[in-house]
Amino acid sequence: MSQENSVLKICSLSKSYRTASRELTVLRGIDFELSAGGVCAVVGPSGSGKTTLLGLCAGLDRPSEGSVILCGQVLEKLDEDGRARLRNREVGFVFQNFQLVPSLTALENVTIPAEMQGRLHGVGEAGRGLLDRVGLGDRLDHYPVQLSGGEQQRVALARAFINRPKILFADEPTGNLDDETSECVIELMFSLNRETGAAVMIVTHDWELARRSGRVIRLKSGEVAEDRRFGEGERGDPGGSRAMGKGAEKSQQGVFRL
């Protein structure tokens, strides 16, 4: 993969926390790269460091060692505000618990990242277009508490794409949704990925979602246990594997070893 084509490059990334009695290493020597428009899923058991890795990749936290190059910028060289500006310009987010601002309407939630850049003209139209795209064109003025979980996640998805990001970070995007709603959100996410060319990094327990992403990085005890790419034919049938449900984490590892 050429350097120019890469939106995310991770080199020898480690993260440790100092506790009262000892130093706890959560991630150790992680290396991988994600190209523009590419999709990868990070899987692993609870406590394996998935969310920590996502936080480091998105510049939400600082690594103890190693380096993160996001959209051509070395994150360690940027200060907090520099990283925030980079996130605003180039990054989109989808969270497990949606993370909408409760005091803002659906449309206002979607347009925040654009407004942050000082853009005012056309932002409303763009927001409305995106909400229309995710099927919420008639819920523009609704507040988060007036929306269901799936609807909130679709608003979050629309928000993630308002600035046409180069990369989308999704932390358990279907973790709080039922199967049917999850499918709808996944479909939307992948189609937006195709339409905008944004790379996607998904942290998930959901095997079906992981397999459909085409590349799976499996973490175990803070290290990359496996980095596997699936061919078109291997991405499986959504209906069949979804029946395993999201609680089938233990069996996922076996599937990955196939």
Place this chain on the structure above:
Amino acid sequence: MKIRWVGRMAWRDSRRSRKQLFVFSLAIVLGVAALVGVRSFRENLEEEVENQARALLGADLVLTSRQAPGDEIEAFLDDIEGERASEVSFTSMALFPGPGQSRLVMVRALDGDFPWYGEIRAEPAGARQAWRRGEGVLVEKSLFDQLGLAPGDPVRVGGKELEVAGALRQVPGEAVGVGQLAPRIFVPHTAVADTGLLTAGSLARYRYYYRFPDETAPDDWVAENRDKLSGLRLRAQTVEDLKEDLGDALGNLARFLNLSGLVALLLGGVGVAAGVYGYVSRKRDTAAILRCLGAGHREIFGIYLLQGGALGATGAFSGALLGIGVQAILPRLFEGLLPVEATFSLSWKAIAEGLFVGFGLCLLFALWPMAALRRIPPLRALRASVSARGAGRDPLQWFIAGLLGAAVFGFCRAQSENLRTAGGIFLGLAAVFLLLAGTGWLMLRGLRWARPSRGPFAWRQGVANLYRPNNRTVLLIVSLGLGTFLIGILAFSRGMLTDYIRFSDTEETPNFAFFDIQDDQLEGVRELLGEFDLPVLGETPIVTMRIESIRGRPVSELLRENEVPGWTLRREYRSTYRRELTDTERLIEGQWTEEAAGDGEPVPISVESGLAGDLNLEVGDEIVWDVQGLPLRSEVASLREVEWRRISPNFFVVFPAGVLEPAPKFHVVVTRTSSPGETGRVQIEAANRFSNVSAVDLRMLLNTVEEVLGRIGFVVRFMAGFTVVTGLLVLAAVAATGRYQRRREWCLLRTLGASSGQISGIRTVEFLVLGTLAATAGLVLATAGGWALGRFVFDLPFAPSAGVMFGCWAAVAGATVLVGWLNDLGSGRRPPLEVLRESGDG
């Protein structure tokens, strides 16, 4: 920083919290209102003093003397260029045959056209002219009304019967209040001699008013004649002096009132901080999301800075509006206690100052907790457990705390005369806050330790709610306790003083006194008392004298050098002689002498310790007295502490027996009557037999003192009320922040099957116990303060009144329960799911 976005975001983010933020801002409203009201009131008064300055004095120069004008003074007065008027005044009894009552009054006789600026006001129309023509007497309005007098009624002053011309309403430069202890009576100057009251040795005050030609500057004249004035013991007052005196008095008054405003404002500020703290804790997720989406920490801080600013501006603006109302009320509270009539006009300076101080303090108090949002890491959007980065407080928070401390100290400094006083006030405020917080904390710990393991569910749950995390119970105890403390200590002080007066009113204590009894009248007074079967509880001879020199230095020299207060040298001393100390005196230094040796050596005298301090006297110092023309050498042999508050004849200087007996003197005789009716009968009989003798009903004096204390107390209570209501507003603000948490808990309990009666019970118990804890903390401090006041200020035994304590508790606990109920009104009737869906970040 993207200012437009920050502004827009601040507005949108506050959308669901504006009502709550408004409630927070209410906490400072009363503090700002007090500051604006008091400052405006002061500005108006100062403006009035400036406008009416000449009319306040009525003349360009007033000279005052305590001695009848001799040739030397007459010559000096005659030489002064300008128009002159003279006045003599003295206290005496006035008998009103119509209502059949007599009163101690201040008789004043004016000769000349004073006042040249302003006017003496009297009613009805024509009364003043009648008095000027020498055809009648003007009687102080309060006494006129009290006795139901009418023009034409007779009044007897000394040996002269006169006619009432009307009621005296105002004299330039004098507050109506000054006439309360001894109401003023203006008699024609030609009638003074006929009263027979003004004889050698009489206690009279002489005033000489001058109107200067335009080219003479009064202050320059006083400066040029300073030595002569000192030599003749004449006190001079010009318009500038009066303005300065009034300015000082108004300044002191305003400083006191402003301090109560500051206390209310600080308390409100703490309430704002507590309310905002709860608000901020629910905004952490929003801050993290915005950080995640690319907002910098400046933008995040900017959003909440704007909200804090709006909060401060709302509170300050509402406070300023209310302050205008306070300004309108204050003149009524002070009616009659001030020498100028306060008019009502808006003081933009006061409003601007109130807005600035209120806005600044509120913003700083709000920013202290809000600053924490600046450090919310974006990672929190992924993991709710992630808290602010770094250990300890944000340096910005320390900076804000420093600014707050400096602002409060600056305010204290502006209200004090010097740095030391400012430091004292600052530390005092801090100590009260800390003591209340400490008491509250200890009580809460005690409650937790002794938490009820049995008893009704509502009771256990209500008490447990008090030590729920983030409940701000200690803060509420401080805010409500401070108001209780102020009200409690006022009630205790008042109770202590009135108890003391009641205690004094026993069979042994005199309640009726005869003053100015001449030597040859003493026996007659004894007989009069005998006829009414009244005991003679004390007889005291009084000799008037003046200081001629101290340690060999003449008074004129001491006055010139201004080393000691002028009044101590100019005054006429009324001294007595006796063999023993009375029970209101205590020897603190030197030797008490019962009888003078009469060997030509200086007479050993005893001086009151306060006066000795003012005159820089020590045991062994020599004082030469002028006893009605004769010099008398004396030596300070002892210093006494005198309990001035006790109603009995007390003296600055006491001579031993064997020296002053031959000197011209008068006597005071005290007795005790059983009823006001008896007092009235004795007074009338005394007035008939001894026209110059004043027969004073001490009970009436005490009533008057109580009335004045009551009025001043009312002003203080009015200002303390600001603190109490602020405490309740703080409660409302803090309760508003805990509302969602409480609602969630109730929903949970409702879901588990709790009845609405149980929910109401929990709520009532929580606020009732909170009110009780706050009232207890305030009363503990008030009791300690009351004891300290009794011990060190009033020198009285302190016994806290159970009635006051119960009253304070009932008021505070009741108000707390009420505010708590109002805050949660309607929550119990809503379906649980509806509440749970709303109870997110708001």
